[in-house]
Amino acid sequence: MSKTLYRIYRPKTFNDVLGQEYIVTTLQNAINQNRIGHAYLFTGPRGTGKTTVARLFSVAVNTQKRKGFEVVSKDVAQRLINGTSMDIIEIDAASNTGVDDIRTLKETIGLSPTEAKYKVYIIDEVHMLSTNAFNALLKTLEEPPKHAIFILATTEIHKVPQTILSRCQRFDFTRFDIDTIVKKLSQISKKEKIKISSEALEMIAIAADGGMRDAESLLAQVFALENNDVTVEAVSKILGTTTSANILDFIDALVRSDITAGLKTINKTVYDGYNMETFIRSVIEKLRILLFLSISTKHKDIQKLISIPKVEIDILQKIAKNVTPNSVVTMIEECVTALQKTKITTIPQLPLEVAVVNICNKPTQSQKTKSDLKSKSQKTDTKFTNDQIKTSSLKQNVTKKTQTDNLNNTLNEIHGTTSNTSTDKQVIWKKCLAQIKSQNKSLSHLLLQCNVKKITSKSIILTTTFSFYQDKILQTKNKSLIEDIIQNTFDLPLKIEVIVLKEKEKVKSSKLLSYAAQIMGANTITE
Numbered sequence: 001m002s003k004t005l006y007r008i009y010r011p012k013t014f015n016d017v018l019g020q021e022y023i024v025t026t027l028q029n030a031i032n033q034n035r036i037g038h039a040y041l042f043t044g045p046r047g048t049g050k051t052t053v054a055r056l057f058s059v060a061v062n063t064q065k066r067k068g069f070e071v072v073s074k075d076v077a078q079r080l081i082n083g084t085s086m087d088i089i090e091i092d093a094a095s096n097t098g099v100d101d102i103r104t105l106k107e108t109i110g111l112s113p114t115e116a117k118y119k120v121y122i123i124d125e126v127h128m129l130s131t132n133a134f135n136a137l138l139k140t141l142e143e144p145p146k147h148a149i150f151i152l153a154t155t156e157i158h159k160v161p162q163t164i165l166s167r168c169q170r171f172d173f174t175r176f177d178i179d180t181i182v183k184k185l186s187q188i189s190k191k192e193k194i195k196i197s198s199e200a201l202e203m204i205a206i207a208a209d210g211g212m213r214d215a216e217s218l219l220a221q222v223f224a225l226e227n228n229d230v231t232v233e234a235v236s237k238i239l240g241t242t243t244s245a246n247i248l249d250f251i252d253a254l255v256r257s258d259i260t261a262g263l264k265t266i267n268k269t270v271y272d273g274y275n276m277e278t279f280i281r282s283v284i285e286k287l288r289i290l291l292f293l294s295i296s297t298k299h300k301d302i303q304k305l306i307s308i309p310k311v312e313i314d315i316l317q318k319i320a321k322n323v324t325p326n327s328v329v330t331m332i333e334e335c336v337t338a339l340q341k342t343k344i345t346t347i348p349q350l351p352l353e354v355a356v357v358n359i360c361n362k363p364t365q366s367q368k369t370k371s372d373l374k375s376k377s378q379k380t381d382t383k384f385t386n387d388q389i390k391t392s393s394l395k396q397n398v399t400k401k402t403q404t405d406n407l408n409n410t411l412n413e414i415h416g417t418t419s420n421t422s423t424d425k426q427v428i429w430k431k432c433l434a435q436i437k438s439q440n441k442s443l444s445h446l447l448l449q450c451n452v453k454k455i456t457s458k459s460i461i462l463t464t465t466f467s468f469y470q471d472k473i474l475q476t477k478n479k480s481l482i483e484d485i486i487q488n489t490f491d492l493p494l495k496i497e498v499i500v501l502k503e504k505e506k507v508k509s510s511k512l513l514s515y516a517a518q519i520m521g522a523n524t525i526t527e
Contacts, residue, residue: 118149174210
């Protein structure tokens with residue numbers, strides 16, 4: 001291919017434009033009614049068709065038949081369509097940011113069009129202009145000649161001065177929905193005679209994040225890898241995301257509160273080299289659909305809100321029977337938080353692992369609802385006997401005792417009082433410190449100055465000799481990082497507490513500090 005896909009399949013007429021119907025209709029009506037403005041502002045995310053619609057409008061305003069207007073000849077129209085006419089001027093504001101560039105435009109704008117009726121100036125990325133350049137442009141927009149039309153395009157509307165905005169007709173371009181992107185990509189695939197499944201196209205659409213140009217660029221990359229038959233696995237490798245089957249298995253693990261299965265899926269995703277951000281985005285998208293399905297179980301109602309392969313809907317339909325809307329909302333909130341933290345952490349999978357633990361440890365609303373439904377509707381099927389209740393209570397007590405024993409064993413290991421020295425019982429606190437060190441070296445150094453005094457079912461209590469260390473460790477940002485890593489390591493939501501020792505206790509503390517330095521490989525500790 002001599003051109004990229006997004007250039008080959010760029011809309012040739014207004015009828016080819018997808019997803020921006022109200023904008024196209026408004027512009028067409030303005031032309032038909034001879035109510036053409038002198039300045040337009042197109043704003044919206046990248047790849048949503050701003051420049052394309054600007055070019056189509058430039059052609060249509062000179063070639064579209066309407067009452068009282070004589071259209072240009074066919075030859076001129078063809079040059080306008082091909083982009084070779086001198087009456088359509090495109091200016092890249094990112095490269096021409098200075099006031100001199102706008103002054104040059106101001107000096108030439110008074111010249112009549114060479115062959116068309118209107119001379120159209122398309123200024124792309126207009127927010128990149130300097131303050132002086134904006135001031136020069138403002139004067140031109142205030143008193144433009146009748147034959148001149150300005151179309152300003154920007155992805156950052158907040159950087160455009162209000163004085164400019166007030167003199168333009170503003171049109172907001174929106175991101176394309178997944179269904180629209182899949183439709184366009186499917187049309188391109190058929191024309192290129194390349195076979196690709198709807199699941200693979202959906203994966204590309206999700207990765208494009210609402211940008212048609214990005215989606216077409218990704219599709220071109222996929223075509224370059226595969227000859228005639230594009231597989232889901234190939235698309236997964238290129239995009240850095242997993243298949244829908246893995247995502248659905250992960251969601252099923254969350255619904256079943258299966259921490260092990262959820263963590264295994266995450267680690268396999270990382271091991272296979274997939275991008276964690278993209279994976280989380282895909283999970284959130286599927287959870288959104290699960291939310292709809294948990295609200296309404298009728299297929300027809302849901303089809304109006306979502307558009308994915310029927311086989312996936314069927315799987316999610318089964319999962320939705322075991323979950324409530326409230327519990328799905330909790331899952332979405334945890335995953336959104338994980339997505340935000342993934343962008344700033346040095347361990348990409350850690351935020352999602354913490355989210356899995358949080359989701360699975362919370363008593364889900366679905367479990368409560370099921371219990372209520374059984375108590376109301378099931379009178380003869382299932383009734384707990386006193387023996388069963390006692391057995392259940394005994395199991396809970398045993399579980400609590402086991403957790404307490406584990407914590408006590410951990411405490412013994414940390415202080416070095418246990419006689420078992422096998423590698424399977426390495427100090428858990430050492431693991432925490434190692435992870436903290438990988439993310440915040442200065443914080444790990446502060447923690448080395450502390451000693452673990454006690455571990456309870458609710459908290460880890462540290463002791464230190466200086467209040468300065470206490471203040472630093474308990475800062476909101478540092479405390480949150482420590483507790484996230486502790487929760488991931490201990491598999492328990494433990495809080496961190498720091499106590500400043502009295503003078504008499506400082507001598508004892510120094511010995512334990514030396515031990516902490518040894519397990520972390522530190523040569524010396526300076527207070």
